[in-house]
Amino acid sequence: MSTPVVPAVPARFARTPHVARRERTEQIAKWVFFAMSVSMIVPLIAIVAYLLYRAAPSLSLEFLLDVPRKGMREGGIWPAFVGTLYLVWISLAVAAPIGVLAAIYLHEYARDNWLNRLIHLAVINLAGVPSIVHALFGLGAFVYAARFGYSVLSAALTLAIMTLPVIIASTREALASVPKEFRQACWNVGATRWQTIRRVVLPNSISGILTGIILQVSRAAGETAPIMFTGAVFFKAVQRGDLFPYGLNDQCMALSMHLYTVSTQVPNVKESIPYATAVVLLGSVLMVNAAAIALRVWLRNRKRW
Amino acid sequence: MAADDPKRPPRGPGEGAPAGVPGGPRTGGAAERPRRPLLSLVAERLLEAAIRLSGVSAVLFVVAIFFFIFREAAPVLFSREFKLSEFLFSTQWFPTSVSNVRYGTLALTIGTLSVTGVAIALAVPFGLGAAIFISEFCGPRLRETLKIVIELLAAIPSVVWGFIGLTVMNRVIIALTGAPVGVNLLNGGLILALMSVPIIVSIGEDALKAVPDSYREAALALGANRWQTVRRVLLPAARNGLLAAVLLGVGRAVGETMAVLMATGHAVRIPHSLLDSVRTLTANIAAELGEASAGSDHYRVLFLTGTLLFLITFVVNLGADLAIRSVRRR
Numbered sequence: 001m002s003t004p005v006v007p008a009v010p011a012r013f014a015r016t017p018h019v020a021r022r023e024r025t026e027q028i029a030k031w032v033f034f035a036m037s038v039s040m041i042v043p044l045i046a047i048v049a050y051l052l053y054r055a056a057p058s059l060s061l062e063f064l065l066d067v068p069r070k071g072m073r074e075g076g077i078w079p080a081f082v083g084t085l086y087l088v089w090i091s092l093a094v095a096a097p098i099g100v101l102a103a104i105y106l107h108e109y110a111r112d113n114w115l116n117r118l119i120h121l122a123v124i125n126l127a128g129v130p131s132i133v134h135a136l137f138g139l140g141a142f143v144y145a146a147r148f149g150y151s152v153l154s155a156a157l158t159l160a161i162m163t164l165p166v167i168i169a170s171t172r173e174a175l176a177s178v179p180k181e182f183r184q185a186c187w188n189v190g191a192t193r194w195q196t197i198r199r200v201v202l203p204n205s206i207s208g209i210l211t212g213i214i215l216q217v218s219r220a221a222g223e224t225a226p227i228m229f230t231g232a233v234f235f236k237a238v239q240r241g242d243l244f245p246y247g248l249n250d251q252c253m254a255l256s257m258h259l260y261t262v263s264t265q266v267p268n269v270k271e272s273i274p275y276a277t278a279v280v281l282l283g284s285v286l287m288v289n290a291a292a293i294a295l296r297v298w299l300r301n302r303k304r305w
Numbered sequence: 306m307a308a309d310d311p312k313r314p315p316r317g318p319g320e321g322a323p324a325g326v327p328g329g330p331r332t333g334g335a336a337e338r339p340r341r342p343l344l345s346l347v348a349e350r351l352l353e354a355a356i357r358l359s360g361v362s363a364v365l366f367v368v369a370i371f372f373f374i375f376r377e378a379a380p381v382l383f384s385r386e387f388k389l390s391e392f393l394f395s396t397q398w399f400p401t402s403v404s405n406v407r408y409g410t411l412a413l414t415i416g417t418l419s420v421t422g423v424a425i426a427l428a429v430p431f432g433l434g435a436a437i438f439i440s441e442f443c444g445p446r447l448r449e450t451l452k453i454v455i456e457l458l459a460a461i462p463s464v465v466w467g468f469i470g471l472t473v474m475n476r477v478i479i480a481l482t483g484a485p486v487g488v489n490l491l492n493g494g495l496i497l498a499l500m501s502v503p504i505i506v507s508i509g510e511d512a513l514k515a516v517p518d519s520y521r522e523a524a525l526a527l528g529a530n531r532w533q534t535v536r537r538v539l540l541p542a543a544r545n546g547l548l549a550a551v552l553l554g555v556g557r558a559v560g561e562t563m564a565v566l567m568a569t570g571h572a573v574r575i576p577h578s579l580l581d582s583v584r585t586l587t588a589n590i591a592a593e594l595g596e597a598s599a600g601s602d603h604y605r606v607l608f609l610t611g612t613l614l615f616l617i618t619f620v621v622n623l624g625a626d627l628a629i630r631s632v633r634r635r
Contacts, residue, residue, distance in 0.1 A: 022530045022533070023530065025530065025532050025533075026530040026531050026532045028532075029442075029531070029532035029535070030438075030442045030531070030532075032434070033434045033435070033437050033438035033442055034438055034442070034443075036430070036431045036434030036435050036438065037434070037435040037438045037439065037451055039431065040431060040435065040455075040458065040499065040502050041451075041454050041458075043499075044458060044499070047469055047473055050473060051469070051473075054472075097359075098359045098362055099359075101355055101356045101358075101359035101360070102356075102359040102360050102362060102363055104356050104359075104360075105356045105357055105359060105360025106360055109353075109356060109357065109360070110360060115361075118364055119360055119361065119363055119364055120626075121623070121626060122363040122364040122366070122367045123363045124622055124625075124626050125367050125618075125619055125622050125623070126363055126366060126367055126370075127622075128553075128556045128557075128560065128618045128619075128621070128622035129367075129370060129560070129615060129618055130559070130560025130561070130562060130587055130614050130615075130618055131463070131560065131561075131562050131563075132560075132562040132587045132590045132591055132611065132614070133370065133374065133560070133611050133614050133615050133618075134370070135590075135591075135594075136373075136374050136377070136590065136594075136607075136608055136611040137369070137370045137373050137374055139377075139594075140373035140374060140376060140377045140608070141369060141373040144377075144599070145373060161366050161370075164363065164366070165363075168363065192349065193353075194349045194352060194353060195349075215460075218460055219460075221462070222460075222461075222462025222463070222464065222465070223462065223463075224462070224463065224464040224562075224563045225463075225562040225563055225587075225591055228591065228595075229594050229595065256462055256464045256563075257464075259464050259465070259468055260464050260467070260563065260567070263468050263471055263472075263567070264471070264567060274468065274472075275472075278465050278468045278469075281462060281464070281465055282461060282462070282465050285460055285461070285462055285465075286457055286460060286461075289456065289457055289460040290457070293453055293456065293457075
């Protein structure tokens with residue numbers, strides 16, 4: 001570093017060595033923190049690029065639509081893909097109403113009493129319970145106690161309970177973004193609490209709620225442990241391109257489970273197949289998340305208050 | 306937070322609204338106003354009941370999770386030949402041995418602790434550094450971009466992380482260290498660090514954002530630069546929130562299953578170096594539950610391990626919540 005004193009500046013504005021050092025530490029701190037932020041992102045991009053590169057020989061529409069052949073050493077991933085769609089839709093159908101209503105209760109009805117605090121604690125804890133513990137719960141509660149057996153239904157219900165906190169958290173955030181004055185105005189013209197929610201709060205927060213539901217989809221699609229012991233299986237014979245191969249009581253394949261299977265349990269798999277499976281799973285999850293982000297950005301730009 | 310709102314309006318039609326305050330259609334002067342049809346009133350009551358029920362459901366689910374796991378684990382816990390001290394403090398885990406069945410989880414617990422330790426040692430400095438950069442040093446556009454990337458990072462499924470550990474990290478570690486196998490403690494720790502960084506960044510950034518701007522302004526007015534402000538003012542002020550961020554990162558790392566199952570190798574033993582293979586409590590359940598026949602001792606011990614995990618994460622999350630709560634109160 002050169003000496004920072006510039007002669008043209010009047011003496012009282014000259015940079016003392018002390019000031020110069022202060023500015024230098026600020027610059028150093030800034031770049032160190034910048035490097036720390038970037039150091040998480042660069043390897044990630046490199047890894048994704050590497051996955052894409054290795055997956056390229058298998059990636060095609062045919063890979064998505066075809067069924068696994070020769071003991072999963074060749075062919076595609078259709079049964080697993082459809083299975084994931086099944087699990088996601090059913091868990092969504094269960095979790096979305098409960099989650100949205102629970103968030104409405106927490107934000108619009110509950111007072112700050114012990115029950116509300118208990119619910120808050122339960123939601124936080126539900127989000128923190130390890131996925132394998134959810135799997136044990138699904139096995140004990142749905143497969144054995146409720147006698148659903150190893151089935152799409154058990155797996156989807158397990159996923160639903162696991163992803164409930166995602167919906168509750170983002171719906172609460174969406175509800176909190178509606179200004180209090182909107183509600184007060186509505187109450188003052190004589191609407192009841194529910195009428196206010198129905199006519200004022202929900203229309204103004206629906207995009208935020210949708211974002212949360214989309215995030216639930218992405219979370220449910222990626223989970224493996226909870227479905228591994230409640231309904232997802234290694235292999236299930238399905239017709240190529242069949243959209244409705246499973247019943248509620250059948251076992252199913254799932255994309256996340258399939259990735260685990262082909263990468264650890266099946267010997268001599270064609271090199272690119274596990275990579276392509278990973279890319280399809282990663283791609284679908286990231287696409288869903290990108291949609292949620294886009295919706296949120298659009299919503300924020302449109303906001304009128 | 307509406308819960309903190311002191312001025313709550315009346316809770317429904319005719320429920321405790323003071324006279325003269327317009328709160329519901331039936332509170333004052335109901336005779337002059339047109340009454341709502343009975344059907345809509347009933348529907349509203351039903352809906353509100355459903356809302357209340359859903360609100361309580363989260364509590365019910367948590368209780369149900371504990372109940373159903375503990376119900377499967379209880380017979381072995383209270384059986385005569387099972388010793389809790391052996392379960393917790395023995396390193397001998399021979400669940401399928403013919404002559405000498407042992408259920409000691411100490412090696413698994415240490416496996417979990419060591420992987421979590423490596424992950425947190427890597428994730429905390431980087432996560433907090435990134436949180437500080439995003440919150441204090443960068444412009445609004447870069448901030449939005451970084452936040453989106455970090456959100457996407459958090460969305461990557463754990464099985465994909467495991468796959469990355471198994472394929473990419475595995476080769477990188479073998480090439481760099483010359484270890485015979487690349488799926489080991491270091492690999493699992495790296496993967497878990499990448500997985501818990503997003504949560505540390507987002508919660509940490511929230512904590513820094515929650516520090517009032519007047520603190521920053523006061524520090525700047527005294528002539529501090531940004532680094533000095535961060536170091537001397539923001540970090541102490543946001544201490545509890547940052548602690549919560551770290552705790553939630555720990556919770557995520559302890560509970561992670563698929564990634565450690567695939568990336569840490571399978572060796573039930575106490576690791577002595579970063580390049581030893583380990584197995585964690587979570588991975589152990591995932592690996593062995595499929596083989597344990599329902600109702601057997603092995604199966605019940607795995608559920609007992611699950612109960613242990615549930616309690617560990619419960620305590621960690623409770624701690625994080627208390628830390629966050631103390632931030633909000635200020």
